[in-house]
Amino acid sequence: MKTLSFLLEKEFRQIFRNPSILRIIFVMPMIQLIVLPLAADYEVKNVNLTVLDHDHSTYSARLVQKVVGSGFFKLQHIATSYAEAMTSMEDNSADIILEIPAHFERNLIKEDEAKVLLAVNAVNGMKANLGGSYLNSIVRDFNQDIRLDWLVMPRQNPMPLLEILPSYWYNPHMNYKLFMVPGILVILVTMVGSFLSALNIVKEKEVGTIEQINVTPIKKYHFILGKLIPFWVLGLLVTAIGLLISRVVFGIVPVGSLVLIFFFAAIYLLAVLGIGLLVSNFSDTQQQAMFISFFLIMVFVLMGGLYTSIDGMPAWAKLITKFNPVAYFIEVMRLVVIKGAGLKEILPHLRAICLFAVVFNGLAIWTYKKRQ
Amino acid sequence: MESIVASHLYKSFDKGRIPALLDVSLSVEQGELFGLIGPDGAGKTTLFRILATLLLADQGEAKVDGLDVKQAYKAIRHRVGYMPGRFSLYQDLSVEENLDFFAKVFGTTIQENYYLVKDIYQQLEPFKTRKAGKLSGGMKQKLALCCALIHKPSVLFLDEPTTGVDPVSRKEFWEMLQKLKQEGISILVSTPYMDEASLCDRVALMQKGKILDIDTPSHIIDKFPKKLWAVSATNMYQLLMDLRAFSATAACYSFGESHHLTLKNDASDAASLQQYLTEKKHKDLKINTIKPTIEDCFMAML
Numbered sequence: 277m278k279t280l281s282f283l284l285e286k287e288f289r290q291i292f293r294n295p296s297i298l299r300i301i302f303v304m305p306m307i308q309l310i311v312l313p314l315a316a317d318y319e320v321k322n323v324n325l326t327v328l329d330h331d332h333s334t335y336s337a338r339l340v341q342k343v344v345g346s347g348f349f350k351l352q353h354i355a356t357s358y359a360e361a362m363t364s365m366e367d368n369s370a371d372i373i374l375e376i377p378a379h380f381e382r383n384l385i386k387e388d389e390a391k392v393l394l395a396v397n398a399v400n401g402m403k404a405n406l407g408g409s410y411l412n413s414i415v416r417d418f419n420q421d422i423r424l425d426w427l428v429m430p431r432q433n434p435m436p437l438l439e440i441l442p443s444y445w446y447n448p449h450m451n452y453k454l455f456m457v458p459g460i461l462v463i464l465v466t467m468v469g470s471f472l473s474a475l476n477i478v479k480e481k482e483v484g485t486i487e488q489i490n491v492t493p494i495k496k497y498h499f500i501l502g503k504l505i506p507f508w509v510l511g512l513l514v515t516a517i518g519l520l521i522s523r524v525v526f527g528i529v530p531v532g533s534l535v536l537i538f539f540f541a542a543i544y545l546l547a548v549l550g551i552g553l554l555v556s557n558f559s560d561t562q563q564q565a566m567f568i569s570f571f572l573i574m575v576f577v578l579m580g581g582l583y584t585s586i587d588g589m590p591a592w593a594k595l596i597t598k599f600n601p602v603a604y605f606i607e608v609m610r611l612v613v614i615k616g617a618g619l620k621e622i623l624p625h626l627r628a629i630c631l632f633a634v635v636f637n638g639l640a641i642w643t644y645k646k647r648q
Numbered sequence: 649m650e651s652i653v654a655s656h657l658y659k660s661f662d663k664g665r666i667p668a669l670l671d672v673s674l675s676v677e678q679g680e681l682f683g684l685i686g687p688d689g690a691g692k693t694t695l696f697r698i699l700a701t702l703l704l705a706d707q708g709e710a711k712v713d714g715l716d717v718k719q720a721y722k723a724i725r726h727r728v729g730y731m732p733g734r735f736s737l738y739q740d741l742s743v744e745e746n747l748d749f750f751a752k753v754f755g756t757t758i759q760e761n762y763y764l765v766k767d768i769y770q771q772l773e774p775f776k777t778r779k780a781g782k783l784s785g786g787m788k789q790k791l792a793l794c795c796a797l798i799h800k801p802s803v804l805f806l807d808e809p810t811t812g813v814d815p816v817s818r819k820e821f822w823e824m825l826q827k828l829k830q831e832g833i834s835i836l837v838s839t840p841y842m843d844e845a846s847l848c849d850r851v852a853l854m855q856k857g858k859i860l861d862i863d864t865p866s867h868i869i870d871k872f873p874k875k876l877w878a879v880s881a882t883n884m885y886q887l888l889m890d891l892r893a894f895s896a897t898a899a900c901y902s903f904g905e906s907h908h909l910t911l912k913n914d915a916s917d918a919a920s921l922q923q924y925l926t927e928k929k930h931k932d933l934k935i936n937t938i939k940p941t942i943e944d945c946f947m948a949m950l
Binding site: 279282286488 | 722725728732734735736737738739740745750753754755795
């Protein structure tokens, strides 16, 4: 017990003496939490539009006006031929071409049916997808308007109409920050827990201080605990700072209990620290540790449901996410912060994380050797 | 009583491809200052790491302070002080913090064993708040010695403690070792500097994982089989070439200001040497017999 307190004293002294660690712990979360959610915006605005109007009628003008007036599109070109429209897409100045065929108005009135063409630049997948569907719904809306016009002087029986009005639960305004910010916070906590602890231990190997420690009577678990506890504390500190920033900057107040978040974070950090320890056991230099951690973080982030929904993944990828502790914490964070879930709802996650903690730390202690 | 005993130690790395120790045996008496002399790659550090319980030997046994390094490594770690060849204290902690940390880890305090490190630590005291990483080379080694001593070990392992240290600090360092010997501490010290060998009670000459000889420095010198000649002239390079071309030369190598030379037949060749070199028209020619140093003995064994 006494030995542990000396080790902790030494460890904290070193941490608070290292300006780069302090910067990573305090400045990085602030910057990432403030900048990333603002940048990682799922709403697509400023989709560049080229209009190719062969009809030049009142209706076609009305459609264009409606599209531009929606605020999502920026009218960049008015082309006179399809080839001209395509050049604008090729030189990347247009994302979508809206082509209104000749006799658009006539067909619409006489035959009750008209066609428009949407050509979407799919190089930027996200923009293409969303821009395309926005434009689609605007055209549908336009369709509706015209029908309403016609209703005033009804001709034949108008088609029955089904309108869908979604109501978004837990996040009524579909505020993407509400699910991005807690997710990014999880990544930050993970990085402090695994990255920093791994680098710290490997540094002792690289500098050679571990040699000196190994010939002392310090026990294996003393050394490991001496390394884990400081980063466990720092991880919780980052969680607290992160929650504070999301409250002050984004006005996100967790619906669920803060205690529950910290309780889960505390156990989650144990699992992540286990990963850090494991990484450090298999690397001899900080560079190696960096690369392994970097690889792991990439997998964790991409397979963690932060940017892409896990439900939308193929079955094999879903299976991988089952072994990703980050995925559990992101889900728990969102459940508690947005939905206000209680202990009962996150119990399966808690069980999984406990298992991770036991397995990773067990492996780490088993593979840590004081002598070769 | 024997403090360190190593018997028939074998160790190789890379699955046996790189042999590091080949049948190494030695014993160090209590209170003895024992030197391991050998060039880089002789296996000195490997031997240290095995004795300091950091490495397991492939074969053979070793005992430190009467305890087996394999079984009783926990007990050994309480009793030995190890100073690795590379400076391995915490560079971001101050002099005082480092010493305090290592004292506490061994369950003692600086005050308790202060008398042991006093002479060394007094030199460090003006810099005690300085970070260990910011000390000069000699200061670093002195601090490392303090940290290895602060728990009053009965055996001290010093792996090349004076490598990269200035001559004055080297001298001071060896004076300290002499004092520690008086305290009854057994010291195993390695060095690539042959001049330091004569300061040890006994030395082991190591080369390529093998021990060539173990004896007191004076005995090793006495064992030198031939007469040793120091030869010098104005053109030293030409002289070396000529000496090596001389038919009666057994070995010749440059050694500071002169070339050290052994002849195949001491008595008969000495006269012809003088004649041979005069014929080669060397200026300022000096030929003297000298007392061999450990380095000469080492060179003779290779």
